Amino acid sequence: xxxxxxxxxxRVARELQDGYxxxxxxxxxxxVANYVPDGIAVMLQSENGLLGMGPFPSAxxxxxxxxxxxxxxxxxxxxxxxxxxxxxxxxxRGGHVDLTxxxxxxxxxxxxxxxxxxxxxxxxxxxGAMDLVAGAKNIICTMTHANKTGESKxxxxxxxxxxxxxxxxxxxxxxxxxxxxxxxxxxxxxxxGVSVDEIITRTAGKLVVPDDVPxxxx
Amino acid sequence: xxxxxxxxxxxxxxxxxLSDGMTVIAGGFGLCGIPEGLIAQIKRMGTRDLTVVSxxxxxxxxxxxxxxxxxxxxxxxxxxxxxxxxxxxxxLSGALEVELTPQGTLAEKMRAGGAxxxxxxxxxxxxxxxxxxxxHKTFSGREYVLExxxxxxxxxxxxxxxxxxxxxxxRHTAMNFNPLAATAGKVTVVEVExxxxxxxxxxxxxxxxxxxxxxxxxxxxxxRIEKRMVR
Numbered sequence: 377x378x379x380x381x382x383x384x385x386x387r388v389a390r391e392l393q394d395g396y397x398x399x400x401x402x403x404x405x406x407x408v409a410n411y412v413p414d415g416i417a418v419m420l421q422s423e424n425g426l427l428g429m430g431p432f433p434s435a436x437x438x439x440x441x442x443x444x445x446x447x448x449x450x451x452x453x454x455x456x457x458x459x460x461x462x463x464x465x466x467x468x469r470g471g472h473v474d475l476t477x478x479x480x481x482x483x484x485x486x487x488x489x490x491x492x493x494x495x496x497x498x499x500x501x502x503x504g505a506m507d508l509v510a511g512a513k514n515i516i517c518t519m520t521h522a523n524k525t526g527e528s529k530x531x532x533x534x535x536x537x538x539x540x541x542x543x544x545x546x547x548x549x550x551x552x553x554x555x556x557x558x559x560x561x562x563x564x565x566x567x568x569g570v571s572v573d574e575i576i577t578r579t580a581g582k583l584v585v586p587d588d589v590p591x592x593x594x
Numbered sequence: 595x596x597x598x599x600x601x602x603x604x605x606x607x608x609x610x611x612l613s614d615g616m617t618v619i620a621g622g623f624g625l626c627g628i629p630e631g632l633i634a635q636i637k638r639m640g641t642r643d644l645t646v647v648s649x650x651x652x653x654x655x656x657x658x659x660x661x662x663x664x665x666x667x668x669x670x671x672x673x674x675x676x677x678x679x680x681x682x683x684x685x686l687s688g689a690l691e692v693e694l695t696p697q698g699t700l701a702e703k704m705r706a707g708g709a710x711x712x713x714x715x716x717x718x719x720x721x722x723x724x725x726x727x728x729x730h731k732t733f734s735g736r737e738y739v740l741e742x743x744x745x746x747x748x749x750x751x752x753x754x755x756x757x758x759x760x761x762x763x764x765r766h767t768a769m770n771f772n773p774l775a776a777t778a779g780k781v782t783v784v785e786v787e788x789x790x791x792x793x794x795x796x797x798x799x800x801x802x803x804x805x806x807x808x809x810x811x812x813x814x815x816x817x818r819i820e821k822r823m824v825r
Contacts, residue, residue, distance in 0.1 A: 465698025500676030507698030541721030
């Protein structure tokens with residue numbers, strides 16, 4: 377079975393380490409905050425200028441002046457800091473954020489990512505995605521393995537306009553957990569009940585498969 | 595105005611001197627921390643052919659979106675413009691030009707513009723359409739692209755409080771691009787919720803020193819929320 381969105385978030389959350397500053401993108405990455413393992417403290421960065429983002433507010437707490445990068449009302453945790461957008465991107469671009477999790481349309485075996493623009497459809501803009509992928513040392517990309525028509529999104533070469541070049545090193549899809557290195561996807565783990573053959577079939581880019589591919593457990 | 599007193603009492607006075615073809619830098623992130631009354635004044639003035647620099651362009655009928663209604667914006671420089679149907683329509687018809695800029699690069703362009711730095715190198719956008727046609731240079735084995743800074747004829751800013759000398763503080767994430775915009779305007783106008791007397795704001799806690807600010811006006815804010823989320 378392919379992973380659910382919640383299982384994907386749970387799997388990514390296992391990569392969190394105590395004391396990490398983490399930027400979570402919109403969609404599945406946002407859900408990772410719900411599965412921070414016990415005994416681990418992480419601080420969430422929101423690129424509109426908040427370090428120490430808390431959960432959604434109660435109706436009474438809701439404040440128009442306190443939002444996240446998805447423009448949703450949020451709260452601050454105790455010990456949070458608020459700053460301007462240049463400061464926010466200084467910490468991102470300067471490599472101070474320990475882990476960035478974001479979605480993508482396509483990723484290729486060279487670590488290139490396309491996530492912001494589909495030609496001939498409405499172009500909404502890249503927001504902070506290009507800064508995030510250029511600045512972070514440790515990026516996990518979460519995405520479905522194939523699109524709705526079954527075509528692989530893990531390619532030898534991205535076809536859509538790029539967000540960043542050679543910047544993605546880990547990918548979690550609904551089928552597999554993979555590392556990108558030396559010009560190939562390396563299969564590390566498979567979703568429960570998903571065969572290695574299925575992952576091979578659905579990966580268009582170069583895929584290195586070790587003898588033993590452990591199954592994820594939840 | 596006397597001495598360092600920057601307070602003006604009308605929106606006409608606040609935006610006096612704005613004319614067709616000028617560049618306006620606006621603070622705000624989405625609808626959070628936007629100078630609502632100053633935007634409304636630009637609409638009332640009917641100034642045209644504006645280049646507007648802001649992270650977003652409001653929504654239909656609110657924020658900078660109202661300046662689209664009479665086609666007052668010729669060019670928009672922004673990182674994300676996805677919340678506005680009128681924007682899309684004018685973009686597709688060719689009435690509006692857009693220059694999409696990565697969010698961190700946009701913030702730094704304002705910061706540099708206000709700090710006397712004409713351009714800077716960044717890794718953001720290298721290898722993408724954003725870097726096409728721009729100067730590249732390699733530092734310590736990594737390639738960077740040269741981005742030029744931005745200055746505005748006007749900067750319009752929303753702060754929480756300012757004193758009469760123009761020293762400003764912002765509230766929560768309504769800070770966002772506002773302190774950067776404030777530094778980058780030839781004329782910087784700040785709309786605030788409250789004006790206090792000099793000395794009432796602690797000098798160590800000022801976000802924008804008054805030297806950057808030309809005019810301060812007190813406004814009434816709707817503070818519309820784009821996405822209401824509750825636990």
